[in-house]
Amino acid sequence: MTRPRRDPRAERAAIRVPDRDGARPRYDRSARRPGGGRPRRDPRAERAGQRVAGPLRLRYDLGQVAPAEGPVRAEPAQRTAAPTILTVEAPDFLVVAVPDMAGGRLSAHDRQVLGAARILAGREGGVAVLAVGAGAGYGSAGADRLISLDDDPDAYDPAGRAARIAATLAALKPRHVLFPETLDGGDLARRVAVRMREPLFGNAEGLSPTGLIRPARGRSIEQRAAPGLLATIAPEAVAEYAGPPREARLLPVEIDASMRGAQEITQEILSAIRIPADPATVPLGLAEFVAAAGNGVTDLDTFRRLVAVLRATPGASRVLCDAGLMPRQTQVGASGTVLAATCYLALGISGAPQHLQGVAGCEHVVAVNTDLHAAMIERAGLAIVQDAQLIMPALLRLLGQEAGDPGDAA
Amino acid sequence: MTGLASLTTVFPGLVWAMAALALVQASRRAALWRLGTAASVAWLDGLAKLPRRYLVDVHHVVARDAYASRMHAVVAGGLLAASVLTALAILPPLGGFRPYWVLVAAAFGVTAAGSLLVGARRYPEKQKRLSAGRFQILPVLLVAYAVGGTVTALLLAFGGADGLLAPLALALAAAGGLGLAFEVRHGPMRHAAAGALHLVAHPRPGRFEGRPDTALQALDLDAPRLGSEVPADFAWNRLLSYDACVSCGRCEVACPAFAAGQPLNPKRLIQDLVAGFSPSEPAYAGAPYPGGRAAEGARGPLARLIGPDARIHPDTLWSCTTCRACVEECPMMIEHVDAVVALRRHQTLERGSLPEKAVGPVTDLRQTGDPGGRPLAARTDFAAGLDLPPISVRGEAAVLLWLGEGAYDLRYGRTLRALVRLLREAGVDFAVLGPEERDTGDLARRLGDEATFQALARANVATLARYRFERIVTADPHALHTLRNEYPAFGGCYTVVHHTALLLDLIRAGRLKPGRLPDLSVTYHDPCYLARYNGETEAPRAVLDAIGVNRAEMTRSGRRAMCCGGGGGAPVSDVPGERRIPDLRMAQAAETDAGIVAVACPSCTAMLEGVPDRKAEIRDIAELLLQAVEAGR
Amino acid sequence: MKIAILLSAGRHPVSGAAVLPRLEAQAIRLAAGLGQHIGLHAGPEAAVVAEALGQGLAHIQHAALPEEADPVPALATCLAALAPDLVLAGRRGQGGAETGIVPYAVADRLGYPLIPDIIAAAPGEEAGTLHLDQSLGRGARRRVTIRGPVVATVHPDAPASFAYAYGQARRGVIEPVVGALAPHPAPVPAVEERPYRRRPKLVKGAPAGSSAAERLKAATGEAGPASSGRLLVRPDPDEAAREILAHLRRIGVLAAPRDPR
The missing domain is CATH 3.40.50 (Rossmann fold)
Structure with a gap:
């Protein structure tokens, strides 16, 4: 249901070879279908690649599955050479996506919201992205129009921004407006909803042109409704737009200056300071990057220095915590903290089942352990079978050199 | 002759004086016990059974340490016999009868021998589990009393009471004897007075009737104060029982938390309770709580017992596994676990200060009936592919299989699968409650959350009342204990059998025919x-x-x-x-x-x-x- | 400082039992460190929020409303009468529609500013001001200094709630709000309800419209950045260190090296 409907006409348009005479359309069928799919095999070329040079008769090395000499298809070169931009000249209606643009870039979730907007827009509608400031990549994410909101991206004034968005929407009269269900996006959506006196369909986990689905009552039921004006999209619920790039043409919006609240700012907010997470003190369960020591680490001072230089959050195995070498709150595992880190660097940890339960939610695991058969080595994306006591000074040395301070190497 | 006559009066008089002093000291102590709340005590019954409780039940525990058993028999028996015989000598016919003094001298001699046994445990080096402090002078007092008594009695028996030796021996006996009597208030001899009274007024008389009286007593949730916060919240006979502690340290040897270096020492815990209600208690001189905590905290019947700055740190309280090893080992029949649970009840019910990590499981237990917050219907998921009939289908079964919390655990699911297959093999008519089975509330109760326990108990009793079964079988001893011993207080009386007992019955009845596994x-x-x-x-x-x-x-x-x-x-x-x-x-x-x-x-x-x-x-x-x-x- | 905590009738997601939503229990804890706090519930039954009395709240005001009535006007009326410096609410309800819109509607009606997703609160240096720490995820925060009164919603990363104490719950007071609160019917959303069906999460790295084989590859981690599954046996420590740093930078948890000047 979340897979976008294929548009054969657009796909054909994308592979159309521009020709001079214009007598009849010509297409390059060798190009990979937009939106992925399995690459087409070319058995003849593969066979040629397996051929072993020899004088008398043809010999092949069948164990070698390496790609054939010439690429099977020259798709990247062709695609970049002729980027065909899809345009929608006069959309019947607009679907507006309001991305978070954290750090001035579209996040994966933002792209998913644009993908959702694309689904709702269908062939007749147009997707407009309503973004603060500049930014790029809207077209490839599926936006036909770009509405630039004149707002300070760094200022914290959600009520003011909501007022300006509401005013823009009032002028634009879109059919649907989608927000990401994030801390900021969800907040903005609810402010806009209250201001526009419109119901909000929050946290949609399923989406089709005819209906949105959201969980309710502690995920015991789900609610389905036809798409209304305002909705927020849950993360990882809708696929990103994968079709050919669109134009993301700038769409000027005239906001009636008398529009309520269009220029207001929240007077009550005296200041707003962003305090970045300090990896040394952030609770282990929230940390993004955890470096943990186990039984294989005996020099804990080096470990602590390494953790500080890597800007990681320190963790430890149960054995070290039991021995009192690391504080109890650093213990990773079922009886300690269960992590949600992006990356877990395990130094000298073999990976007892209870410990592995604690790192089950980590996206990437890097393990250093002397035992090739340790469970942690099995689990790791990058596994180094080596003594952690040797790796830690090497890491410190390398990081010291990179920082341009060879003195740190000791 | 006058010397002899006076000595035959003065010596027994000394023992009477000792008795009087002991009585005064004991009554000063009793004033402290009266700070506790009321308790119903079957006085006559208790008094009548005192000798049996002492000679059978106490002795059974004491005898596990053969040396201590012999030592105690000799020294306590000798002391009692010598003192009583001497006291009786106040009667002129006895006091003037010389062979009688030979008997007295023999009794004192036995006491002296016992005193040396007592001393050998403490000198030159004290056994590790024993307390020092006033306990260290106990053998000295005993030896003084016994030797002084022996010499005095010998002088009375064989003459020479007029000599210089008699006053010296009498003085020695008086120093030792009065010292012992004085120690009834704060010192080692308190265990004798409080211990005897404790055996009479024991809060769990069922222990002496040969049945395991181990169920926690139900708490009245409408009481004005829930659980024990200060010493005065304990029943008077509980305070008395803590005074019976003889600081022998058998509990700390048995305690798993102490062995693991967790901050719990059952002896210290009991002594802290004693020090809590006795403001002038001498300093504790045994092994401390592991972890070396120094806080002393306020004293007095209304001083808070539990807190980071109070006498007992919360970590001490929450270290207890309620395994009853200390209770099992205690020669004075003290109920440590009851004390721990009473203190926990106040912390949990009145202050909401459960240990941080326990809040989640107890909350889930209260809100979902399972400490893991898992759906009750998922309890039988372990049996996928096995025939596990819910009792609601027929409404009755010979055996109701209580699955317990272990059923959610992957590893323990293997055990339950084995059990179910064995029951099938033996053709047992059994069923499970399925989604109607809530947790027994064991965890909540041990952590002091009596309200949650009682709610779960009532719900489970109501569920069980709807079905007919002969007995409940469970593989979880915690559930077994709760169902068998603690649910009767809530109107649920069942025959509850542990799976090992049922399996043994099935083997003996020939319904299971196991092969032999001699290689294991x-x-x-x-x-x-x-x-x-x-x-x-x-x-x-x-x-x-x-x-x-x-x-x-x-x-x-x-x-x-x-x-x-x-x-x-x-x-x-x-x-x-x-x-x-x-x-x-x-x-x-x-x-x-x-x-x-x-x-x-x-x-x-x-x-x-x-x-x-x-x-x-x-x-x-x-x-x-x-x-x-x-x-x- | 006077704090009002909006209490909702929560349901446990597994058992369906009436419970105090976790976020509101956390709100009570935040408020307990600030000053005098009072609970506020608008709904048909006061018993459903009685659990809050055992979690650090001594006093709850209950505005009785029919089942289908909109709680927002009643809450706004009660809050206007209470005139608190801070109104705390959970960021979402629990066991109901879980839209998270009520605090916004209340703030809008009262004309108070709203600060979402706070994890800590402290009085500001200047009278009438507050420091509110907002969660930005992963331990990052934004400290907003604001002039009250203000509505704030509580984020799950706020300190854990107090444990439930039965004895305290016994002593707590639920006081009905007297005075006619005209019930406004709540807008009935046109939704169709059915049992929840778990949906597969999108697999990261799997291109849309890809084949099943590709999705499987992406799901099992054989594709994408984690795919490498690289194993170095007894490498030179310096080489291993270079590998690790390069890998950490690919993942994006380690900043690129500074340019040597």
Whole structure:
């Protein structure tokens, strides 16, 4: 249901070879279908690649599955050479996506919201992205129009921004407006909803042109409704737009200056300071990057220095915590903290089942352990079978050199 | 002759004076006990049974340490006999009868010998578990009294009472004797007075009737104060029982938390309770709480007992696994676990200060009826593919299988699958409650959340009332104890059988025909809630013997087995220590060289399985029996 | 400082039992460190929020409303009468529609500013001001200094709630709000309800419209950045260190090296 409907006409348009005479359309069928799919095999070329040079008769090395000499298809070169931009000249209606643009870039979730907007827009509608400031990549994410909101991206004034968005929407009269269900996006959506006196369909986990689905009552039921004006999209619920790039043409919006609240700012907010997470003190369960020591680490001072230089959050195995070498709150595992880190660097940890339960939610695991058969080595994306006591000074040395301070190497 | 006449009066008079002093000191002490709340005590019954309770029940515990038993028999018997005989000599015909004094001298001589035995435990070096302080002068006082008494009596028997020796000997006896009597208030001799009274007014008289009186007493949730916050919240006979403590340290030797270096020492805990209600108590002189905490805290009947700055740190309270090893070992029959639970009840019910990690499980228990917050219907998921009939279909079954919390655990699911297959094999008519089974509330109750426990108990009793069954069978000793011993207070009286007992019955009835597995070497780890709480130690061993395994016993086994660390909410409280209790237990199991540690409890299974680098396999009795039954086909 | 905590009738997601939503229990804890706090519930039954009395709240005001009535006007009326410096609410309800819109509607009606997703609160240096720490995820925060009164919603990363104490719950007071609160019917959303069906999460790295084989590859981690599954046996420590740093930078948890000047 979340897979976008294929548009054969657009796909054909994308592979159309521009020709001079214009007598009849010509297409390059060798190009990979937009939106992925399995690459087409070319058995003849593969066979040629397996051929072993020899004088008398043809010999092949069948164990070698390496790609054939010439690429099977020259798709990247062709695609970049002729980027065909899809345009929608006069959309019947607009679907507006309001991305978070954290750090001035579209996040994966933002792209998913644009993908959702694309689904709702269908062939007749147009997707407009309503973004603060500049930014790029809207077209490839599926936006036909770009509405630039004149707002300070760094200022914290959600009520003011909501007022300006509401005013823009009032002028634009879109059919649907989608927000990401994030801390900021969800907040903005609810402010806009209250201001526009419109119901909000929050946290949609399923989406089709005819209906949105959201969980309710502690995920015991789900609610389905036809798409209304305002909705927020849950993360990882809708696929990103994968079709050919669109134009993301700038769409000027005239906001009636008398529009309520269009220029207001929240007077009550005296200041707003962003305090970045300090990896040394952030609770282990929230940390993004955890470096943990186990039984294989005996020099804990080096470990602590390494953790500080890597800007990681320190963790430890149960054995070290039991021995009192690391504080109890650093213990990773079922009886300690269960992590949600992006990356877990395990130094000298073999990976007892209870410990592995604690790192089950980590996206990437890097393990250093002397035992090739340790469970942690099995689990790791990058596994180094080596003594952690040797790796830690090497890491410190390398990081010291990179920082341009060879003195740190000791 | 005058000297002799006066000595025959003065010497017995000394003993009478000692008795008077002891009485004064004891009554000063009794004023403190009266700070406690009222308790109903069957005085006449207790008094009548005192000799039996002392000679049988107390002796049974004391005799586990043969030296202490002999020492106590000699010194206490001699002291009592010599003092009574001397006191009787106040009657002129006896006082003037010389052979009588030979008898007295003999009694004092026995006391002297006993005193030396007492002293040998403390000098030149004190045994580790004993307390120092005033206990160190006890042998000195005893020797003085006994030697002084012996010499005086000998002088009276064989003449020479006019000499210079008589006043010296009498003075020695007086110093020792009056010293002993004085010690009834704060010193070692308190255990004699308080201990005797404690045996009469024991809060759990059922202990002496040969049945395991181990159920926690239900708390009146409408009472103005819930649980014990200050010493005055304890019943008077509980305060009395803490005064009976003789600081022998057997509890600290048995305590798994103490062994693991968690901040709990049962002896210190009891002595802290004593010091709590006795403002002028001398300083504690035994082993401290592990972890070296120095806080003393306020004293007095209305001073808070638990707190980071109070006498007892919360970590001490939450370290207890409620395994009852201390209670089992206590020669003074003190109920440590009741004290811990009373204190926990106040912390949980009135202050909401559960240990941080225990809040989640207790909250889930209250809100969902399962400490993991899992759907009740998922309890039977372990039995996918097995025929596990819910009792709601027929409304009755011969055996109601109580699955317990272990059913959610992947590892323990294997055990339950084995049990279900054995029941099928034996053709037992059984059923489960399925989604209607709530947790028994054991965890909540041990952690002091009596309100949640009672709510769950009432709900479960109401559920069980809807169905007909002959008995409940469970593989979880915690559930067994709660259902069998604690639910009757809420109107649920059931015949509850542990799975090992049922399996033994089935083997004996010939309905299960196990083969023999002589190649397996097995040691059996007794679950606290089966062995100590319910006295069942034989059925599991009989099952193991029936399948012919090579069975070895650990040093600590049966009713004196060591806890796995899984009871009383200790795993969820997770108070840090220097070692882990299950690691210690597995080390003890390794001493037997057995390849398999047989268990009969989901908590033990989980705790012992979690030991890193263990050499032995952990297998439930049911799994071993199933293996034998399959081997016997 | 006077704090009002909006309490809702929560349901446990597993058992369906009436419970105090976790976020509101956390709100009570935040408020307990600030000053005098009072609970406020608008709904048909006061018993459903009685659990809050055991979690650090001594006093709850209950505005009785029919089942289908909109709680927002009643809450706004009660809050206007209470005139608190801070109104705390959970960021979402629990067990109901879980839209998270009520605090916004209340703030809008009262004309108070709203600060979402706070994890800590402290009085500001200047009278009438507050420091509110907002969660930005992963331990990052934004400290907003604001002039009250203000509505704030509580984020799950706020300190854990107090444990339930039965004895305290016994002593707590639920006081009905007297005075006619005209019930406004709540807008009935046109939704169709059915049992929840778990949906597969999108697999990261799997291109849309890809084949099943590709999705499987992406799901099992054989594709994408984690795919490498690289194993170095007994490498030179310096080489291993270079590998690790390069890998950490690919993942994006380690900043690129500074340019040597």
